[in-house]
Amino acid sequence: MRILIAAMALWAAARVGVAQEGGVPPASGSVEPAVLTSASEIRSLPSETAGLGGAVELRGVVTWRSARRNHAIIVHDGEMAIWVTLLAMSSQWEKGLAPEPPVCEPGTLVRVRGKTNPGGYAPVVVARELEVLGTSPLPEPLRLPVEELLSGSMDAQPVEVEGVVQEVTVPDDAGIASAMMVVAGHVCRVDVERGTELDRETLIDARVRVRGALTPLFNLRSQLTALKLSSTGRDDFQVVRPAPADPFQSPRVPLGNLRKFSPASNPYHRVVTGGVVTFSMPKEFFFLQDGATGVRVSSLEAEVAVGDVVTVAAFVDTTRTLAALNGAVVEKTGRAEVPAPETMDATGILQPQFRDSSRRVALVDYDGRLVSLVSHVKRVEPLDDQGGLGVVAESDGQVFAAVLPSGVAMPAGLREKLVPGAEVRFTGLCDLTFVEETPKLDLIGITGFRLWLRSPQDMAVLRSPPWWTAGRLQAVLVTVGLVLALAMASNIALRRLLRRRTRRLEEVMRLHRDSELEFHAAREERQRLAADMHDGLQQLLVSAAYRMEAAAARMGEGPAAAKDQLTAAHGALTRAQSGLRECLWGLKQVEDAGEDDFAALLRHAAVTVEHWPKDLVMVEVEGEPFSLSRQVMGSLLLLMQEAVGNACKHGKASAVKVTLHYFPDRFEMAIRDNGRGFDPEHVPGTRQGHHGLESMRLRMKWLGGHLKVTSHPGNGTLIVCQVARTAAEALLPATGKGGQGEAMGT
Structure with a gap:
């Protein structure tokens, strides 16, 4: 029957889709979705289907009500129970949109209308309407084995459990108290709505039966983690075996024999043991030590001090790897010396010696014992505003925490010494942490420890940290890295700037150099043209002028003679015009009468100048002649014409001897006249209109040679090139120096 109902519910939910409150009005021609009317139907829904919000109308009796007003109820429909949340109704009431939900004590018969919801652990009902119908008897609780309780399938069902109560907490602001029980070896928490009704003295250490709704604890993944019952009040508790009238009448067990084998054990009830207090946090916990065994004892009432000898009646904590005591009743019996701390290192604490090769039982361990070890501080963190301090330290590569409880005055200057890197001796209670390394072999591994410090005196600073701490070194390295990065970036930027500036400078220098070269080339070209015009055209013009003078002088002799002179003058001027054109175009040509011999070229030039006397120039050759470039011959020819012209015009010479010397490594041309000479130091220059000597020097400079002028008044002149x-022999490049290459037409 249940299976059929569940199948129908699933089919209806699939047809419904996403339902609204009270169900979705069906479309025209569609089937109206089924309304779920039993707890079993709702509980059988998958979580995804329950999340669609299917319509619910449920009738049943309230078995439990939350003490927090209008929070939740549990409704039993006669077959099963389900959790019903009233939070949506309470929200509407607080906003003034709906009446306040009625208060339903257990036994109230109600009708609930609402929708499904997946809930935190099992499906629940979100109530939209709650109607009180009357009263009804409560269903009988289920008495189930603990295995079925731990399965989680009985969520919200009324159950009854039996066990030993080990602790009852003080009620909170809502009046809810919690009773901690051990049921068949499992811890079970019972939350009691009217917790003020409970008698702690009667329940603690008593064996009781408790009725309530099973509401197991679950985690953020909806996974069951522990047993929990929700009960209404004192009436749900039934004492099966009362607790001893005197807690200290319980069996006495040495501190070192807790939870050890005994053929007559009394599990889950109190045991009596004792020792000296080695550490205390009043009304929270303290440590006892007896011989080589230390044990942590939890107590919300006891106020003991270090050095107190006490007897305790407490429950053995079954949840810890090493036995501890909970819910202790304490009786002070005296004072004693606290055992001296053992000087240890982290390796000795974490790797104790074992009895045999099975490594299951240690000869000695340091849990709950006073130890002293030297370590280095890594960081210090305040725990609260009341002076609590946590120091993270390192010893033998193992990091641990040393905890100083709140409310302890710190000596002046100590806090400032607890800096990273400081070497400190810590003395405190060792609290080990464990993990099951190999569950199949039942091996227990120590994973770490914590030290509980009794006072600031348990921290003795042995050595301050060196200035070069890891932090400072890191800061320096980071700073150096940043500086290097900035330097590299600056270097790159400077290189880029330098390249840009260099390119700009090169461009400026290139433009300057080009301008300078252009200037020098133009100047040298002007000088060359001036020399050509002076040495060539000047002679032609002089000849023309001479002829004109002669024609003028002979006008009286008759027309025929004048005509001859004028004809000669016309020819000279014509040649001057041609020479001027050649100079302007930079194409000066020298006719050599078809001769390649430089001496013959000079002799031919000497007889072609009409105003020079015949046999004025004599040319001689010394040495073995070699070929001269036309550039050299042209320049030297013009130089010779200038020298001979100066000798006739200024020196009044009657003979000029030109000697060509062909040496193995050089060529020389010497021009000697018998004129009246001059003083080279006082000869007129270009400013006075005399360009002869200057043009000679420039020609030799262009040829890469030398010019030497020797003259004395009355002794003639010697010019050596x-x-x-x-x-x-070689034709020089056509540059500023070698402009004559083009001038000679070569």
Whole structure:
């Protein structure tokens, strides 16, 4: 029957889709979705289907009500129970949109209308309407084995459990108290709505039966983690075996024998043991030590001090790897010396010696015992505003925490010494942490520890940290890295700037150099043209002027003679015009009468100048002649014409001897006249209109040679031109120096 009902519910939910409150009005021609009317139908829904919000109308009796007003109820429909949340109704009431939900004590018969919801652990009902119908008897609780309780399938069902109560908490602001029980070896918490009704003295250490709704604890993944019952009040508790009238009448067990084998054990009830207090946090916990065994004892009432000898009646904590005591009743019996701490290192604490090779039982362990070890501080963190301090330290590569409880005055200057890197001796209670390394072999592994410090005196600073701490070194390295990065970035930027500036400078220098070269080239070209015009055209013009003077002088002799002179003058001027054109175009040509011999070229030039006397120039050759470039011959020819012209015009010479010397490594041309000479130091220059000597020097400079002028008044003039053979034979490039290459038409 249940299976059929569940199948129908699933089919209806699939047809419904996402339902609204009270169900979705069906579309025209569609089937109206089924309304769920039993707890079993709702509980059988998958979580995804329950989340669709299917319509619910449920009738049943309230078995439990939350003490927090209008929070939740549990409704039993006669077959099963389900959790019903009233939070949506309470929210509407607080907003003034709906009446306040009625208060339903257990036994109230109600009708609930609402929708399904997946809930935190099992499906629940979100109530939209709650109607009180009357009263009804409560269903009988289920008495189930603990295995079925732990399965989680009985969520919200009324159950009854039996066990030993080990603790009853003080009720909170809502009046809810919790009773901690051990049921068949499992811890079960019972939340009691009217907790003020409970008698702690009667229940603690008593064996009781408790009725309530099973509401197991679950985690954020909806996984069951522990047993929990929700009960209404004192009436749900029944004492099966009362607790001893005197807690200290319980069996006495040495501190070192807790939870050890005994053929007559009394599990889950109090045991009596004792020892000396080695550490205390009043009304929370303290540590006892007896011989080589230390044990942590929890008590919300006891106020003991270090050095107190006490007897305790407490429950053995079954949840810890090493036995501890909970819910202790304490009786002070005296004072004693606290055992001296053992000087240890982290390795000795974490790796104790074992009895045999099975490594299951240690000869000695340091849990709950006073130890002293030297370590280095890693960081210090305040725990609260009341002076609590946590120091993270390292010893033998193991990091641990040393905890100083709140409310302890710190000596002046100590806090400032607890800096990272400081070497400190800590003395405190060792609290080990464990993990099951190999569950199949039942091996227990120690994973770490914590030290509980009794006072600031348990921290003795042995050595301050070196200035070069890891933090400072890291800061320096980071700073150096940043500086290097900035330097590299600056270097890159400077290189880029330098490249840009260099390119700009090169461009400026190139433009300057080009301008300068252009200037020098133009100046040298002007000088060359001036020399050509002076040495060539000047002679032609002089000849023309001479002829004109002669024609003027002979006008009286008759027309025929004048005509001859004027004809000669016309020819000279014509040649001057042609020479001027050649100079302007930079194409000066020298006719050599078809001769390649430089001496013959000079002799031919000497007889073609009409205003020079016949046999004025004599040319001689010394040495073995070699070929001269046309550039050299043209320049030297013009130089010779200028020298001979000066000798006739200024020196009044009657004879000029030109000697060509062909040496193995050089060529020389010497021009000697018998004129009246001059003083080279006082000769007029270009400013006075005399360009002869200057043009000679420039020509020799262009040829890469030398010019030497020797003259004395009354002793004639000697001009020596010298050119290296390599330069005389080769045609120089057409540059500012070698402009004559083009001038000679070569």
